[in-house]
Amino acid sequence: MDYVLMGIGAVFGGPELFSLAGIGIPAAPAMLFLGLLTGIAVGATPGLAGPMAMAVSLPILISIFGVRPDALLPVFGFLIGIMKGATVGGAVPAVLFNIPGTPDAFMTTLDGYPMTRRGMPRRALKIAHLSSVTGDTLSDIALFVCAPFLAVLVERFLDLPEKTALILLSLTFIAAVMGSSVGKGLIAIGLGMLAAMVATGQDFHPRLTLGIEALGQGFPMVSAVLGILILGEIFWTLDDHWRGRVSRDTAQTADAGPDGLRKGDVKRILPHVLRSSLIGTVIGALPGVGSTLAATLGYTWGRKVHGRRKTPEQADFGEGAPEGIAATEAANSAVSGANLIPVLSLGIPGNAAAVFLILAADSIGGFNPGPGVFTFSHPQINPELVVAFGIFTLMALGNLLNWTIGGAFMRGMGIMSRVPIRYLLPVVLLVTLTAIYVQDPRLGALWTAFGFGVLGYLFRCLRIPHLPFVIAFILAGSLENAARQAFSATGGDPFFLFSSWVSTAFMLMAIATVFLAGRAPGEGRG
């Protein structure tokens, strides 16, 4: 309880951003607020996504707050705000213009746009907002309860061989559940590990550099991660425009008229919201399983239930049913909070937003996401645990802001959906390159990012999932260190990964994941 209070105190008693009428405004909540507004605007803009905004804002945040421990919460506040805002804002173009800004918003278009065409855009947006924020809030509660519990279990029962086996299991799981086939997921994992291993290691000889001097320092994480995630996506979308695969028709908008939530709407959507929140939370807690799958499952399950229980005057799913919007939005939003469970408890990022939280922690220092964070030391204070509870406080505060002002701001962001993506993406590319340069002021860093961007584009062409590459790139160092230490600690036992029943079980599960999750190439899961 002391740590909870210290976390809350760190958020509200941290450095001041500015003073208003003589009252100091603490930086962390203020940055959360700004991040939330940014996130809603970004989410409402088709073609932009939360991770893009996080990538661009990270160097600016670090420049403002520096790399001191008290910079952690304001920086996390802004990033968490973006994450939460983008989750809510994603429904805007889907509902108003039939444009799924993100893949997980596709299902929202199925019922949201028909409602708009029938003159109920405000009602559709309010239902989307209500469902999204409820899903996000319930998911955050699951995070607050599960992450410390899981971390304590990991620290208590897992030694070095088990931790090594757990990272391997996580990587194979991510390979198995993301993308169009297990084989392609494994290719992404293998290449990500290889890229991370260039010029690293303990020996004097920088490994795998082919004698190229420019590779002597390895690939900078910022260039590699932004290249694959952001530049690759921009190149892919520009290619779509270049080849004319994107329709440039502007979506039809209906006359809004007086509309809004109707009596009984909340009661109608509540079962769908709760069911989909549970689906999203369970799926989000598994690293690498995206919100698209959660949205699809939530919608499909909701449609089955709705088909059995609906009255004749109620619309079917796909024809403008509020329940359809609720089932989708609650499911995809519930993924975001639960996605932080593996990050905070195991140090394993499960999605792109978590990758940027790890990048921020890595850049600032003083906070290493993983089981070590939840060490309840007494009387010595564990500063990482205070930061962790500060993060939880920020997430709860973010939900509160989302509940109160998020809806109105979200409905005002319809204008963003009209910005042509073909103008926006090149500008985002320039912003991203500038963000990379201000962190690593060498034109070589831009070429590295371009190279990884091309790799990201090729991945998308070949339907190789790109996120496993990034996760493997981030985890490769931890995996190698854990393996080195475990090998030494077991006295050079070549079978150290099978030295206990827990690590043996993890390894068997990793092997089983690869061979049991096989499916036909082409059955992509997003």
Next chain:
Amino acid sequence: MPRLTADLVLGLAALALALAALLLWLPADTGSGIVERIRGQYRIGDAMGPAVAFGILILAGLVLAIEAWLKPVSGQRPSGLGRAQLGFLLLLFVIFLISLLAMRWTGPALASLLTEGGYRSLRASLPWKYLGYVTGGTILVGSLIALAERRPSVRAFVIGFLAALLLAMFYDLPFKDFLLPPNGDV
């Protein structure tokens, strides 16, 4: 009858390349073996990590080849690389190259023509510190918009110029410790 699909080719290529890298590249480009003995104790060498990564790639190639062989894709747009993708990448590379060259050399070239001191002494002053960034940024954004629209237009380059100028001011005015490209290189 299974066909030679792009996925099958990708799987076989991953298998062959990873095997070749494991046997030929890895031993030649790492300072220590997979496991080595130092002062009587065994420890994992620098070759272990890459060997595991290549091992995963070999497994990936096998799994993908088997998946593609046993369950050929039907009904979906096949994945793969063709002339269209390679042509797009070539265009992208040319645009990026010209933009970065303009970014790197506009300031120094103009400084050597118009001044005696050279660019380095001017790179912290206006308008010199924006010259390369705005020129390169305008070319990059304008050309990419032209690429997406499949026709060059004045409008695209005006958007590029305005975006680059605003970004230069956005990064430079409030944040004195940020260096815009190429000022960290010259």
